[in-house]
Amino acid sequence: MSGAFEAEALPIETRAALALQLRRAGVRNVAVMRAIERAPRELFSPHRFRDLSNRNLALPIECGQTMPSSAELGRWLEALGVEPSHRVLEVGSGSGYGAAVLAQLGREILSLERYETLAIEAQSRLTSLAISNAQVVFADGLAREPALGLFDRIILHMCFEETPATALERLAPGGVMVFGKFLPRAASGRRRARLVRLERAGSGFNEIDRGECRHAAALSGRALAL
Template sequence: MEEGADGRTIEERAALLLQLRRVGVRDLSVMRAFETTPRALFAPYRFRDLAGRNIALPIACGQTMPAPADLARRLEALALEPHHRVLEIGTGSGFSAAVLARLAREVVTVERYATLASDARLRLAELDLANVEAIFGDGLAPGAVSGGFDRIVLHMSFRAAPPQFLLDALTPGGVALFGRLEPAPMGEARPQERLRRLRRDGGSLWSEADLGPCRLGAALEGAARMM
């Protein structure tokens, strides 16, 4: 089996694209970004042989890398354009930021765990992605980032909505993507999570869409040096 520069075989690349299509991903630019971003580079060494599969993988600090199809579904919902400036809250391994960097002009990604932020910077630098800035800090606190953004993606769920200062950072026509926690159904202990897309149609005009179930985990505030 022939391998590419990132160690993946042609068969593995084809399998990944098939997985994305099965969950409804049709944006060719998103599919190409996933195809050309080596997920194994961002996975812990002991799990790199599993990086080509459509499964979530554990990483440091008790966090996880989402399954590629789940992440692709989220990023496609952003409807990214090459001129966009994107804010990502929850860097994790850095894989999502690397994919975003192939789709947008500039990506600012914020991670609350210092270990994860540091490791992500090294991996992003290894890919020579100069349009990504990885920041260690509390992305849910005012002052963590500055400027306006065309797209904001928060890899977490809220009981209501993200902090208002983040939504205020959206440019007109901008989109924020996040999870929302809803009451657990009768007889269940775990609350439901729904993926929500919020669009800023004008200064005080907003429209919101429910994109279906998701599993992101509740938002956590504060920054942590290590876990």
């Protein structure tokens, strides 16, 4: 795990407020909390929103995408349960903030992003922070090609109607995948989704509901214009 940033760069009051936000969201994993404290979220935020970067808010980024709040990311990472020996696949790099946090938790992080603009900028941020065990690649994370091998942990920052089969094929024995899963559409037409932790156990899978999820619907293919 690499990175040239320290939690001490944040004022004590800011660190305390962040810790409170994480606890209120139900995050209890000390490693996850520490990793989020250490990652400089302001460096991954658009300039016009940097004064909001340490507040518990989702922030709009380029290509019509959104960077999740620290608390929401914490919930997902706690559900994922990354260990220091793990190889991790992230689909939906966004600004690179998630990869920066994951880099402190796992051995190797491969992050795939369908928007080339986001992928280039996210990798540039990781490089500037001397993060050497995480890489952002411009690719369709939901495609079967290229062959990427197996991963101990997979995180998909999006919601699906059904469990994504292509991602399951990349999950190692005993591995865990987290993603959003839509509930049946309500009479009002509103879509709701749940955060799912899927555990690979032998020849089967165990699916665990980890609470509400507000991520956007999954999009496949590499974006051609952005």
